[in-house]
Amino acid sequence: MVKDKISGLVGIIGYPLGHSLSPPMHNAAFKHLGLDFHYVPFPIKPEDLADGLEGLKSLNMVGCNVTIPYKEHIIPFLDQLDVEAKMLGAVNTIVNRDGMLWGYNTDSSGFLRSLVEDLGFNIAGKKALILGAGGAARAVAFALAKAGIEGMVIANRSFGKGQKLAEDVQGYYPCRVQACLLEPQTLKERLSSAQLLVNTLPLGMYPHVEGMPPIQPEWLEPSLTVCDLIYNPPKTRLLEMAEKQGCTILNGEGMLVYQGAEAFKLWTGQEAPVSIMRNILKQELERQD
Numbered sequence: 001m002v003k004d005k006i007s008g009l010v011g012i013i014g015y016p017l018g019h020s021l022s023p024p025m026h027n028a029a030f031k032h033l034g035l036d037f038h039y040v041p042f043p044i045k046p047e048d049l050a051d052g053l054e055g056l057k058s059l060n061m062v063g064c065n066v067t068i069p070y071k072e073h074i075i076p077f078l079d080q081l082d083v084e085a086k087m088l089g090a091v092n093t094i095v096n097r098d099g100m101l102w103g104y105n106t107d108s109s110g111f112l113r114s115l116v117e118d119l120g121f122n123i124a125g126k127k128a129l130i131l132g133a134g135g136a137a138r139a140v141a142f143a144l145a146k147a148g149i150e151g152m153v154i155a156n157r158s159f160g161k162g163q164k165l166a167e168d169v170q171g172y173y174p175c176r177v178q179a180c181l182l183e184p185q186t187l188k189e190r191l192s193s194a195q196l197l198v199n200t201l202p203l204g205m206y207p208h209v210e211g212m213p214p215i216q217p218e219w220l221e222p223s224l225t226v227c228d229l230i231y232n233p234p235k236t237r238l239l240e241m242a243e244k245q246g247c248t249i250l251n252g253e254g255m256l257v258y259q260g261a262e263a264f265k266l267w268t269g270q271e272a273p274v275s276i277m278r279n280i281l282k283q284e285l286e287r288q289d
């Protein structure tokens, strides 16, 4: 298994990387389990991506995470794709198996685990409205479809991208998926028949914390569950508004921890200490305030 490798080196590639929370989260988990693994950030420029992946192999790295802007672009450079990554068309975790690079997507299962374990949300028979159609929205839509949601609507600024995601999901799963524009009147109508609202737009993310998707408080019934994939700040304006309306709320912290936990298991073969990872994440976020 990967643990026997000489170098227990993993990391994250993206550009620009900014201050990623994954290195402290994983390093705390390795330390807690006494594993000789180290997680390092690798800000790799687009023109250096191919060389970067060759470097990963020649350094005998165990693997890495992949973040913006490479989750989709990286696919042609990989040797094998896990079935989930193939469906989603996006990779956030690479495992180096004897020089063969395998691509996985753990964002999808990370979101699902958070929704089910952190919130106890019962997905079967529900309808969702998803704001956005980017990489994170793809992870959410495929996760909900896999878990047996009855239907969902994907609302996006660029209609074609939302429609493409709707078609992709329906190509694999029997649930009804529609696309619509990110436009107030349409959102109001679509929300009236949904039990779950998931924001995957970066609106409201630090440092632009005043940002907000075009949702009005009076559209939010207390029976609605509102998820925002943003974890910094822990409570976006959307979540604050939803909480005031009596909705159940969930931020992106659990998704971040659980996607990391699954990557951790792929690299080390061991269960990740999720409570340690979550505590470090909270501490890091508090430090950034």
Ligand code: NAP
Pocket: 068, 107, 131, 132, 133, 134, 135, 136, 137, 156, 157, 158, 161, 182, 200, 201, 202, 203, 205, 229, 230, 231, 252, 253, 255, 256, 257, 259
């Ligand atoms: P992405 O692939 O770049 O997609 C961004 C989406 O937001 C697209 O649908 C885009 O619409 C839309 N958008 C961007 N700016 C907008 C604006 N000003 N007005 C309206 N729509 C706008 O990004 P992503 O990877 O999906 O990430 C999205 C968010 O999810 C980020 O906040 C990220 O931090 C979060 N995330 C969290 C986790 C976690 O573990 N919690 C994991 C992944 C992502 P167009 O298609 O029209 O451009």
